[in-house]
Amino acid sequence: MTLNEQPIYTTELAPHRSLGRRGLKILFAIAGALSVVHVIFFMTTGAWPIALFFGADFVALFGAFWLNNRAARAREHISLSRMELSIRKISPAGLVRESRYNPFWARLKIARHPEIGVTSIKVSGEGRETGVGDFLYPEARERFASDFTRALATVKQRI
DSSP states (O other): OOTTTSOSEEEEEOOOOSOOHHHHHHHHHHHHHHHHHHHHHHHHTTOHHHHHHHHHHHHHHHHHHHHHHHHTTOEEEEEEOSSOEEEEEEOTTOOEEEEEEOTTTOEEEEEEETTTEEEEEEEEETTEEEEEOTTSOHHHHHHHHHHHHHHHHHHHSOO
């Protein structure tokens, strides 16, 4: 690998999730226990249709967290060298889509909102455009935009 091919900037972006595996187990243990207590209460009082709703609520809660954790498997690998800018997006299903740009032609489009900060980051060039870090929370998106802008400016400087 020559000096021009060595990455100057590499990063992996992943969605943030505040609740880990252990937290999910605790949450579902508590929700399940509360549902069972309420189901038993309503079944013994003769209000069995309400018990069905508690079961449906628990299944809906489980489904929502399952979909949320599945979405957390998304990844974006960004590698920048003097020869190439590579953006690899890995979907939650494992599908990989890669975009490559010449870093000297690549432009960074950063959309900002006065109250929120950075709302979107896009790399454009050669008639194409690729969104980056759409799943990041605002502070992380701001930090990434700053780091990536600096790295792209470093690559474009003459040696």
